[in-house]
Amino acid sequence: MKFAILPIFIPFISIFLNLIVSQASSKPTAIPIPSDNPMSADKIELGKQLFFDARLSKNGTVSCSSCHNVMSGGEDNRTASVGIEGKVGTRSSPTVWNAAFQSVMFWDGRAKDLETQAKGPLTNPIEMGMPNHDFVVQRIKQIPGYVSSFEKVFKSKDSLTIDNLAKAIAAYERTLISMNSPYDKFIAGNKSALTSEAQKGFETFKSVGCISCHSGTNFSGPTLPQGIAFFQKFPMIPNQDLEQKYNFSADGGKFQVTKIESDRNLFRVPTLRNIALTAPYFHNGAVKDLNEAIRVMAKLQLGKDLSANDVKSISSFLKSLTGEFPKQALPQLPPSIGNSVITE
Amino acid sequence: MKFAILPIFIPFISIFLNLIVSQASSKPTAIPIPSDNPMSADKIELGKQLFFDARLSKNGTVSCSSCHNVMSGGEDNRTASVGIEGKVGTRSSPTVWNAAFQSVMFWDGRAKDLETQAKGPLTNPIEMGMPNHDFVVQRIKQIPGYVSSFEKVFKSKDSLTIDNLAKAIAAYERTLISMNSPYDKFIAGNKSALTSEAQKGFETFKSVGCISCHSGTNFSGPTLPQGIAFFQKFPMIPNQDLEQKYNFSADGGKFQVTKIESDRNLFRVPTLRNIALTAPYFHNGAVKDLNEAIRVMAKLQLGKDLSANDVKSISSFLKSLTGEFPKQALPQLPPSIGNSVITE
Numbered sequence: 001m002k003f004a005i006l007p008i009f010i011p012f013i014s015i016f017l018n019l020i021v022s023q024a025s026s027k028p029t030a031i032p033i034p035s036d037n038p039m040s041a042d043k044i045e046l047g048k049q050l051f052f053d054a055r056l057s058k059n060g061t062v063s064c065s066s067c068h069n070v071m072s073g074g075e076d077n078r079t080a081s082v083g084i085e086g087k088v089g090t091r092s093s094p095t096v097w098n099a100a101f102q103s104v105m106f107w108d109g110r111a112k113d114l115e116t117q118a119k120g121p122l123t124n125p126i127e128m129g130m131p132n133h134d135f136v137v138q139r140i141k142q143i144p145g146y147v148s149s150f151e152k153v154f155k156s157k158d159s160l161t162i163d164n165l166a167k168a169i170a171a172y173e174r175t176l177i178s179m180n181s182p183y184d185k186f187i188a189g190n191k192s193a194l195t196s197e198a199q200k201g202f203e204t205f206k207s208v209g210c211i212s213c214h215s216g217t218n219f220s221g222p223t224l225p226q227g228i229a230f231f232q233k234f235p236m237i238p239n240q241d242l243e244q245k246y247n248f249s250a251d252g253g254k255f256q257v258t259k260i261e262s263d264r265n266l267f268r269v270p271t272l273r274n275i276a277l278t279a280p281y282f283h284n285g286a287v288k289d290l291n292e293a294i295r296v297m298a299k300l301q302l303g304k305d306l307s308a309n310d311v312k313s314i315s316s317f318l319k320s321l322t323g324e325f326p327k328q329a330l331p332q333l334p335p336s337i338g339n340s341v342i343t344e
Numbered sequence: 345m346k347f348a349i350l351p352i353f354i355p356f357i358s359i360f361l362n363l364i365v366s367q368a369s370s371k372p373t374a375i376p377i378p379s380d381n382p383m384s385a386d387k388i389e390l391g392k393q394l395f396f397d398a399r400l401s402k403n404g405t406v407s408c409s410s411c412h413n414v415m416s417g418g419e420d421n422r423t424a425s426v427g428i429e430g431k432v433g434t435r436s437s438p439t440v441w442n443a444a445f446q447s448v449m450f451w452d453g454r455a456k457d458l459e460t461q462a463k464g465p466l467t468n469p470i471e472m473g474m475p476n477h478d479f480v481v482q483r484i485k486q487i488p489g490y491v492s493s494f495e496k497v498f499k500s501k502d503s504l505t506i507d508n509l510a511k512a513i514a515a516y517e518r519t520l521i522s523m524n525s526p527y528d529k530f531i532a533g534n535k536s537a538l539t540s541e542a543q544k545g546f547e548t549f550k551s552v553g554c555i556s557c558h559s560g561t562n563f564s565g566p567t568l569p570q571g572i573a574f575f576q577k578f579p580m581i582p583n584q585d586l587e588q589k590y591n592f593s594a595d596g597g598k599f600q601v602t603k604i605e606s607d608r609n610l611f612r613v614p615t616l617r618n619i620a621l622t623a624p625y626f627h628n629g630a631v632k633d634l635n636e637a638i639r640v641m642a643k644l645q646l647g648k649d650l651s652a653n654d655v656k657s658i659s660s661f662l663k664s665l666t667g668e669f670p671k672q673a674l675p676q677l678p679p680s681i682g683n684s685v686i687t688e
Contacts, residue, residue, distance in 0.1 A: 052415055053415075054413070054420070055421070059422070059426065060420060060421055060422055061410070061420070061422075061426045066405070069398070069677075070674070071396055071397075071674060071675055071676055071677045072676070072677045072679060073679065076398070076404060076405070077399070077404055077680075077684040077685075077686050078403070078404055078405070078684070078686055078688065079688055082403065082405045082429075084430070085426075085430035086428070086429035086430025086431070087430070276679070276681045276682050277679045277681070279680075279682060279683045279684040280683075280684050288683055288684065289682055289683040290681075290682035290683065291682070315682065319681060319682065322679075325676055327673060327674075328673070328674040329671060329672070329673060329674065330414070330415060330671075330672040330673065330674045331415055332415055332416070332669055333413075333415045333416045335416060335417065335620070335621045335666075336421075336623075337620045337621070337634075337663060338620050338623060338633055338634035338635070338659065338663065339623045339624075339632055339633040339634065340421040340422070340623040340624050340632065341421075342421050342422055344422065344423055
């Protein structure tokens with residue numbers, strides 16, 4: 001899959017206009033758009049409907065939005081997410097805000113792009129619980145409004161396929177860009193956008209080495225070609241006390257996908273944008289608050305014991321990474337008339 | 345609680361404007377507003393945030409919106425709703441669209457108004473699962489944006505109470521009016537708004553007697569003073585075959601609240617507006633499609649066997665009761681910063 005780079009300062013469809021305006025003072029960057037999934041307003045709207053539609057889960061109770069709540073920080077503020085029938089996973093839901101900037105998806109990086117990611121939870125028995133992708137397609141085909149929208153967006157009959165469904169969701173997700181944070185304003189030249197404490201925290205963030213992994217537009221590492229992950233081992237430095245307390249190593253990360261021993265405990269470096277909104281923290285959501293997460297990271301990744309003042313100022317800096325959120329209309333979902341498509 | 349009547353043709357706050365315009369051709373009616381819960385734009389916005397906020401449930405997974413989905417027919421298209429930890433209730437969620445017109449709430453009418461209703465699911469162990477209302481208030485008090493909104497809306501410190509929380513939600517719900525259906529247009533004089541089949545169905549709906557209960561603005565019975573229910577016995581006419589198939593009588597309805605034998609199997613008469621969007625049907629969601637629901641109602645309530653043609657035309661008429669839905673902005677929820685208020 002080839003990717004084109006969409007400069008977000010070049011208006012290209014009306015739906016992006018507000019977003020672009022709101023980012024006028026933030027650092028220019030680019031949203032990667034796969035060449036085989038070009039954006040269109042109709043596709044984004046279709047993807048948004050699907051994103052919010054709980055009929056994509058077996059019993060009609062879980063939508064993408066259930067675990068990736070765009071009314072707040074783009075996830076669910078839970079240790080681990082809850083799927084159908086109250087089933088609980090083992091990992092904390094990553095934010096969907098700015099996911100467009102990530103080179104790979106999931107904590108273990110097992111999906112190369114948003115399109116691939118979108119197909120995963122649908123058939124995960126502890127997430128949306130659909131028996132298989134064909135079942136998803138057959139269900140959505142029972143909803144006339146979706147059938148016509150897929151035809152309109154993908155310009156052919158029989159366009160309601162699982163790949164096109166994932167493409168529509170991914171297109172919507174690429175509009176979920178939250179920038180223009182106090183930090184962005186500061187970088188753009190507004191020196192009063194950051195408190196002196198946050199500025200001090202930014203300096204400490206750089207000097208102690210956090211930035212060696214949390215770099216770039218999204219504070220999630222260098223911009224690699226789409227599909228190539230920026231992984232880090234976590235914990236890097238073994239620590240019995242913290243391990244006992246938080247059980248970080250139990251999850252093998254990338255190892256659980258590849259079964260290669262050198263991949264053990266490798267995780268995709270997550271974004272720090274909007275980090276203040278996405279507690280609890282880490283792949284297993286074991287750390288409840290941001291200050292403790294900062295202490296833990298410094299200890300386990302950098303071998304450093306931060307002072308209370310350093311933690312406080314880094315925390316102020318990280319809170320300055322909370323961006324603005326594009327205003328969105330609540331979607332209306334296409335109905336099934338006189339019956340329900342949900343099987344229980 | 346006294347109620348004022350708000351004529352919906354008199355613009356009173358800007359948020360209603362779209363709604364009023366969209367209802368210009370429908371039959372004039374009025375939304376009852378309790379005198380101790382006047383509407384305001386800020387209150388409606390606060391109520392909307394609360395309505396969509398899953399942090400109102402114990403484990404952060406269930407919001408009002410989970411079972412009363414305003415992106416579609418105002419409920420969840422399930423037999424029975426699913427609360428926290430996958431717990432399943434016994435009744436099918438009633439629509440929140442036009443609930444403002446109902447004189448009482450819940451299938452058994454146990455809540456006299458929307459304010460009382462809103463407090464119920466919060467502490468129901470199989471719905472939102474909060475231990476008690478004080479717990480709800482203490483949790484919401486941890487979210488600074490809510491604290492300031494309550495102060496602004498209710499004009500005092502310590503205004504974040506369970507009663508005010510319910511008032512805000514009820515105020516939002518009073519904006520969830522879906523009118524201007526093909527039927528409304530027809531009644532307003534646009535004779536081409538209904539197909540001839542739907543017109544025939546409307547005549548049959550009246551002549552066979554459906555309208556004796558499903559009358560009024562909301563097709564849910566005569567307009568009684570707020571808090572006085574229009575109940576009907578269901579099933580009215582015992583029928584062993586249908587009972588065996590659908591198990592309607594197992595739920596005692598109002599009897600389960602009052603323990604008075606004459607209240608057994610009494611249910612509030614539900615609205616027929618948007619009925620095509622709210623399958624499956626009846627208090628227990630036992631009937632999967634609208635045609636069968638029509639047959640069952642005629643048999644059990646009126647003692648009539650409808651012809652296939654009558655069912656078809658009444659179904660066309662009922663489908664003409666699908667209204668327009670006011671466009672709404674997706675709310676942004678006030679955050680808790682650097683930690684999660686959810687207890688698991």
